[in-house]
Amino acid sequence: MIVLTVDQRGSTYAEDRVPVVLEQLAKWTSGRAGIVLPFERTIGDEVQGVLSGHSPGAQLAVDLTLDLLRDRGWSVGIGVGPVETPLPAVSRDARGPAFYRARDAVNRAKTRVSGKSVAVEGPTAASGERRAHEVESLLQLLGAVRARRTPHGWEAVDVLSGLADKPGRQKAAAQLLGVSEQAVSQRVRAAMWSEECAVLPVIVRRLEELSGPT
Structure with missing residues (x-):
């Protein structure tokens, strides 16, 4: 299983954003596959959800983590491993190594700068530690790339992401944005979107491998 524990950054001096992030989550x-237990508030300004360790859950975990890092207001801890079954109706009542690892991970994530505040904890065997480190490093790398993305870059990426991947997509994006196709191409290159798209499947695969049978 994959457990995501998400903690609000700087909450001592800020308004409670948990209701907003729960709506976003x-x-x-x-409509996405991979959810085992939905996200809910656990304690204080923290939320938690449980995802499958198979491909849909791993994909969802990566997507959610990157969305939360983009917000820059959250620290994300990813814990991978077994959980005690049967699972309760809500994640705050659940137990098992994946939950303990997510707790350790989010505590480490809190020490990092916004945009890269993510950590991953998996099985303690050497291979598990190596894979967890790889997933964590790649997520931090994408977080850093995204943190440098300009508003115009995000605008182009967001529009392109909502269009079907087929010939003419960039032209369609240009029409929607009211700019030239060349301008869209320049924005996408500067945003390093192609590089992000190439790395994402690698992260998902490594996270799924880290999860093992669930």
Whole structure:
């Protein structure tokens, strides 16, 4: 299983954003495979959800992590491993190594700068530690790339992401944005979107391998 524990950054001096992020998480996960227990508030300004360790859950975990890092207001801990079964109705009542690892991970993530505040904990065997480190490093790398993305870059990426991947997509994006196709191409190159798209499947695969049978 994959457990995501998400903690609000700087919450001591900020308003409670948990209700807002829960709405966002419900929207982001709507209709997606991989959810085992939905996200809910656990304690204080923290939320938690449980995902399958198979490919849909791993994909969802990566997508949610990157969305939360983009917000820059959250620290994300990813814990991978077994859980005690049967699972309760809500994640705050659940137990098992994946939950303990997610707790350790989010505590480490809190020490990192916004945009890269993610950590991953998996099985303690050498191979598990290596894979967890790889997933964590790649997520931090994409977080750093995204943190440098300009508003114009995000605008182009967001529009292109919502269009079917087929010939003419960039032209369609240019029409929607009211700019030239060349301008879209320049924005996408500067945003390093192609590089991000190439790395994402690698992260998902490594996270799924880290999860093992669930």
